[in-house]
Amino acid sequence: MNGAPIFTRPKFTRRGLLVGGSGLLLGGCDKLNESPGFRSLLIGSERLHQRSQRLIGGHEPLATEFTERDMSPEFRANGSRNVADIGYQQHVLDKFANWSLIVDGLVRRPLALPLAALQALPQREQITRHDCVEGWSAIGKWQGPQLSMLLDRAEILPSAHYIVFHCADRFGTTPYYESIDLIDAFHPQTILAWRMNGQPLPVAHGAPIRLRVERQLGYKHAKYVMRIEARASLAGLYGGKGGYWEDVGDYAWYAGI
Amino acid sequence: MSEAAEAVEPKGGELVRRHRLSTRIWHWVNLVTLTVMLMSGLMIFNAHPRLYWGQYGANPDKAWLEIGAIGDAGALRIGPVTIPTTGLLGIYTDGNGEVQQHAFPGWATIPSGYDLASARLWHLAFAWLLGFGLLAYLLWSLINGHLRRDIHITSREWRPSHVWHDVKEHARLRFPKGAAALKYNVLQKLAYAGVLFGLLPLIIATGLAMSPAMDAAWPWLTAIWGGRQSARSIHFLCAFGLVAFVIVHLVMVVLAGPINEVRSMITGWYRLPKDRGE
Numbered sequence: 403m404n405g406a407p408i409f410t411r412p413k414f415t416r417r418g419l420l421v422g423g424s425g426l427l428l429g430g431c432d433k434l435n436e437s438p439g440f441r442s443l444l445i446g447s448e449r450l451h452q453r454s455q456r457l458i459g460g461h462e463p464l465a466t467e468f469t470e471r472d473m474s475p476e477f478r479a480n481g482s483r484n485v486a487d488i489g490y491q492q493h494v495l496d497k498f499a500n501w502s503l504i505v506d507g508l509v510r511r512p513l514a515l516p517l518a519a520l521q522a523l524p525q526r527e528q529i530t531r532h533d534c535v536e537g538w539s540a541i542g543k544w545q546g547p548q549l550s551m552l553l554d555r556a557e558i559l560p561s562a563h564y565i566v567f568h569c570a571d572r573f574g575t576t577p578y579y580e581s582i583d584l585i586d587a588f589h590p591q592t593i594l595a596w597r598m599n600g601q602p603l604p605v606a607h608g609a610p611i612r613l614r615v616e617r618q619l620g621y622k623h624a625k626y627v628m629r630i631e632a633r634a635s636l637a638g639l640y641g642g643k644g645g646y647w648e649d650v651g652d653y654a655w656y657a658g659i
Numbered sequence: 660m661s662e663a664a665e666a667v668e669p670k671g672g673e674l675v676r677r678h679r680l681s682t683r684i685w686h687w688v689n690l691v692t693l694t695v696m697l698m699s700g701l702m703i704f705n706a707h708p709r710l711y712w713g714q715y716g717a718n719p720d721k722a723w724l725e726i727g728a729i730g731d732a733g734a735l736r737i738g739p740v741t742i743p744t745t746g747l748l749g750i751y752t753d754g755n756g757e758v759q760q761h762a763f764p765g766w767a768t769i770p771s772g773y774d775l776a777s778a779r780l781w782h783l784a785f786a787w788l789l790g791f792g793l794l795a796y797l798l799w800s801l802i803n804g805h806l807r808r809d810i811h812i813t814s815r816e817w818r819p820s821h822v823w824h825d826v827k828e829h830a831r832l833r834f835p836k837g838a839a840a841l842k843y844n845v846l847q848k849l850a851y852a853g854v855l856f857g858l859l860p861l862i863i864a865t866g867l868a869m870s871p872a873m874d875a876a877w878p879w880l881t882a883i884w885g886g887r888q889s890a891r892s893i894h895f896l897c898a899f900g901l902v903a904f905v906i907v908h909l910v911m912v913v914l915a916g917p918i919n920e921v922r923s924m925i926t927g928w929y930r931l932p933k934d935r936g937e
Contacts, residue, residue: 447784459876537707538717567852617872651776658872
């Protein structure tokens with residue numbers, strides 16, 4: 403206590419009042435932030451975002467595509483930049499020659515597609531802007547088959563409503579996962595990119611393939627995709643909110659804004 | 660300003676109806692909404708405290724504004740100018756006495772700790788209140804004549820001599836008395852019109868322009884600002900434009916008589932200031 407008097411006359415300085423007032427306001431906001439009722443009210447607006455944005459744009463508008471002149475000189479790699487798993491590292495050494503992508507769940511014909519098979523499918527190339535939830539953006543060129551092509555080939559069942567991406571990168575013990583609905587899954591710009599800026603997709607960006615779902619924020623663009631699963635509902639998938647960040651931190655499942 | 664008030668000119672000292680219910684409701688809703696939008700917005704900014712011009716912008720690219728920590732000093736950099744801000748921006752000590760490294764300090768953000776997901780929940784939910792509140796208020800004010808009677812700037816008021824006279828009166832802190840105090844002067848009209856038709860629509864439009872789904876639906880909304888990162892920069896500048904407006908607004912309320920002014924915004928009744936000698 404340094405011998406200082408414990409009780410001093412409170413000084414009502416302007417700064418004190420400001421900081422005190424702000425403290426009161428903040429304390430209230432932090433309490434509200436943790437109140438389940440208020441929080442579910444806030445979370446409820448996510449539905450409003452999804453419905454209104456699809457009402458405005460319809461289901462098919464394309465994200466803006468750019469020219470090579472518009473591309474970021476350097477595309478920032480974010481989130482997982484590598485995968486520690488020994489099996490994955492062996493695939494990197496083999497240039498993914500022995501790797502295949504699993505497509506299963508609510509499909510009539512489950513698939514195991516080697517990288518060469520994905521590369522042999524009709525390709526879509528798009529130069530688009532990647533918008534991170536943090537606020538930054540980078541423009542890059544992506545190439546790969548449309549997800550719709552794989553889902554058609556696997557003959558997705560009518561009972562399927564969601565497409566889940568199971569990834570090789572882990573956060574602690576949990577592998578990364580993400581999901582989208584069929585509107586985004588069958589969108590023409592939704593591709594499984596194995597090429598970026600004219601080169602095979604680098605490990606830092608999610609080799610061998612990463613999802614591009616151009617009308618949503620960056621965390622929906624799953625990297626290191628190993629398995630694609632068609633599901634009727636997101637209940638029962640880890641925390642039930644449809645994605646790693648959605649489950650651990652209440653990030654919005656619909657990330658169109 | 661009701662018709663009756665115009666017919667019989669009220670004198671200084673009299674109680675008159677000043678603010679309509681719609682104005683009063685919108686005012687207090689905005690106090691909450693804009694506070695939440697600003698504070699949750701500052702938390703979102705903390706996730707990437709750099710601003711750019713153009714479509715793209717990330718850590719490898721050149722930022723025109725940046726808030727951060729260099730060693731153990733906080734700094735705000737705008738273009739070539741770096742301003743030390745230790746304790747306020749970049750580095751600060753939180754309520755528990757712990758040193759934190761974020762652009763805006765915890766007392767200015769919602770939530771007070773670093774939490775991007777929660778800040779986005781607050782920001783995007785209250786954005787609906789801000790947007791539709793503004794729309795409803797503008798429509799209602801158009802219908803009830805508030806915009807035409809009180810905000811519309813007449814050609815006489817646009818005259819430079821008139822504006823200059825008003826600037827001088829403000830500089831001397833001489834405010835209108837008696838019935839004249841019921842009318843907004845040209846500087847007030849400019850400030851309110853600038854917020855109603857400038858800053859608020861601009862901050863909503865640039866906010867929407869940052870949404871990737873909006874960009875697909877309405878590409879022009881992002882293009883007119885010169886790209887997503889330009890829209891983000893303008894969004895941030897508008898936020899501080901609104902902060903500047905609120906500061907001037909509060910100073911004017913204090914100078915004009917805070918109890919009378921606040922009462923008029925709560926009950927609608929306003930006591931006209933007396934003329935000298937009245």
